[in-house]
Amino acid sequence: MRTRTSDSNGKGSSNLVAPKLARRPRKKRAERSEEIRQAIFLAAARVVGRHGYADASISKITAAAKVAHGTFYNYFASRQDLFEQLLPALGQLLLTHVTEEVAPVSDGFAREEKRLEAWFNFLQIHPEFYRILNEGEVFVPTAFRRHVEGFGSGYLRSLQRAKQRGDLEDFSDEELEPIAYILLAARAYLSFRYVSGNGRAPVPKYVATAYAKLLRHGLFAG
Known part of the structure; x- marks a missing residue:
């Protein structure tokens, strides 16, 4: 289909472009990644709030976030x-x-x-x-x-x-x-x-x- 896009100078031009649906999987992956990070973060807040820093283990945090233990290290170094x-x-x-x-x-x-x-x-x-x-x-x-x-x-x-x-x-x-x-x-x-x-x-x-x-x-x- 034809849609209006912008050239390198910011002026509109008419070109054939890929449908928006073709870009959605990449956006969904980014959104999903941020959702996982936020889930870990919020789970950590709940776990520390309940058990304290000393007893807030990664396993407790990932269990509360409902993610795999190894997933934690995709978002936080330690x-x-x-x-x-x-x-x-x-x-x-x-x-x-x-x-x-x-x-x-x-x-x-x-x-x-x-x-x-x-x-x-x-x-x-x-x-x-x-x-x-x-x-x-x-x-x-x-x-x-x-x-x-x-x-x-x-x-x-x-x-x-x-x-x-x-x-x-x-x-x-x-x-x-x-x-x-x-x-x-x-x-x-x-x-x-x-x-x-x-x-x-x-x-x-x-x-x-x-x-x-x-x-x-x-x-x-x-």
């Missing part, structure tokens, strides 16, 4: 290679989730409330993340440090923008960085205390109200 990629990928997923949840909120105080809510919501969706993060300092220290520093700098930028809007007037520019890490630490310890083992149960409402009052009468008191 178990450690997979682990090094796991925390950054989930961290980016968390960042995207929180950013999208907070974006519609303009008030500085309300944004901080929303950040905590978004964090707990993410743990309900991805309960494995807490253990992956918690054990990451030992098993993937470089990835863990990058994760913490990345979130710390991101939080700092948010606080700087809040100050530019007129919030946080009682804090100097230098004090904003420790404030960012204090708030991140609060999330971590609140999760340790109030997120259940499977991460599915909702966090008690009084946790959010206590956090909000602390912010209202402390951070945003000015």
Whole structure:
């Protein structure tokens, strides 16, 4: 059949070309390859979340992903290679989730409330993340440090923008960085205390109200 194609100069020309169906098998192979990689990746997250890094063997991961043991090495050089990629990928997923949840909120105080809510919501969706993060300092220290520093700098930028809007007037520019890490630490310890083992149960409402009052009468008191 005749279809319009582009020549090397980008101008349209009429040529006989192979039907699109002739190219589909190659696309399907690429898609299938990516699906397998994602299956292994998501299985690793579940296995590490349930058993921890130390007991997350390749055999457990491939069994959970429903792929052959040897298939693993088509996508990852080693178990450690997979682990090094796991925390950054989930961290980016968390960042995207929180950013999208907070974006519609303009008030500085309300944004901080929303950040905590978004964090707990993410743990309900991805309960494995807490253990992956918690054990990451030992098993993937470089990835863990990058994760913490990345979130710390991101939080700092948010606080700087809040100050530019007129919030946080009682804090100097230098004090904003420790404030960012204090708030991140609060999330971590609140999760340790109030997120259940499977991460599915909702966090008690009084946790959010206590956090909000602390912010209202402390951070945003000015």
